[in-house]
Amino acid sequence: MSFLNNTKIAVIGGGSWATALIKILSEQSHVQVRWWLRNQEDINHIRRFHHNPSYLSDVNLSPKKIKVFEKTADAIKGADYVILAVPAAFVQDALAGLSEKHFQGKKVVSAIKGMIPDENMLITDWIAGRFSIDLRDTCVIAGPCHAEEVALEKQSYLTIASTALPTAEDFAKLMTCRYVMANALDDLYGVEYAAVMKNIVALACGITHGLGYGDNFQAVLVSNAMLEIGRFVTALDPRERQISASAYLGDLLVTAYSQFSRNRLFGNMIGRGYSVKAAQLEMKMIAEGYYATKSIMQMNTQYHVHIPITTAVYQVLYEERAPTMVMEELKKQLL
Structure with missing residues (x-):
């Protein structure tokens, strides 16, 4: 044009x-x-x-x-x-x-x-x-x-x-x-699905930060998250893509670590003991990762991809499991 x-x-x-x-x-x-x-x-x-x-x-x-x-x-x-x-x-x-x-x-x-x-x-x-x-x-x-x-x-x-x-x-x-x-x-689908999933990862980062986990664990969590996103995106749209490029990895990093990330903020509140409803009311903004978590989990009943971080976030947000216990189980699955 x-x-x-x-x-x-x-x-x-x-x-x-x-x-x-x-x-x-x-x-x-x-x-x-x-x-x-x-x-x-x-x-x-x-x-x-x-x-x-x-x-x-x-x-x-x-x-x-x-x-x-x-x-x-x-x-x-x-x-x-x-x-x-x-x-x-x-x-x-x-x-x-x-x-x-x-x-x-x-x-x-x-x-x-x-x-x-x-x-x-x-x-x-x-x-x-x-x-x-x-x-x-x-x-x-x-x-x-x-x-x-x-x-x-x-x-x-x-x-x-x-x-x-x-x-x-x-x-x-x-x-x-x-x-x-x-x-x-x-790569429309790769970029769009990665953008959806990085918000889920930011929630996980916020939850662990609220629980008192440090930078060392955050680095491992994000590294594993990139592998998780890669597996899921490839299952849905198999093609050659450089998953370490800024559209994928860069977008994940800024959302997972930035002070401006509303998904990280939302997760941090959950980790500190807020209920989902209380966190939503106090934020007065939409954390897209909340809805995305349910969507990705429902989609994965068809694809059966190993997505432990998304699963952990789902258990906290939708099954109301204690964040402390869920993250204790998750950390044993990380590489």
Whole structure:
């Protein structure tokens, strides 16, 4: 796709990641952003004061480049790209009322690091099936990259993955700016499943940190997690991939160790004795790994991959087993 002077990109979602993506896109002179948020108070505030009051509030949002909409259909009207940046559990609600005609001629980008709960589907698969979109016209944004560091304009890296490399390459150009380098890959499923599973690993890291395990154990846990992700992804989509690349390993590391990782924070609260419900209420944010854990476990009843870390997290979150006992059992299985 050759970029014209007015490439229109719709962003669906009002959280920190959506805000960070809009900041990146605003660096492009030829891009116009059409932004949908659910919260009417936030919409009014952005229109008046040009920053998101709820997330990354220090980021200034240019009214010349960004237009805010109350209705999803209005936001995506005329857009060349539609970026989905809502939690996976809410994507169906966010797109309710839309039909195939709303997505005709558009490319759809998932910035969601999760799966459709209960259906156990990747976002790209669900969106392609639900709205009859060619999978080659979809792509996914992966890290390693935290919204908070984008807000601070710290050097960051993104990977854009699609089954069609030209689709990924075109969008990667749009996501490259002074402080972000974006690269393209044709491994849509590998990148997307790795992004889902790294959140589960971050939960495990948080749980063990909350229990008092140190850096030595964390290193072993993450090393084993990379092997676990590799086994599972290969079972679902066997192909040659460099699993140590930043789209896989790098994204895992930043999520497992960073102070900005909401999944690590959620796990840390569980390790310190919070119930799942209490941790969810106190965080006021969605930890995608919570839902992903159940999805991956249900999928694995078909594939029978050895995934001890995911199993341990599932036992803590869904079977309500004591984290201390579960991690004692897990550490005997690590290499």
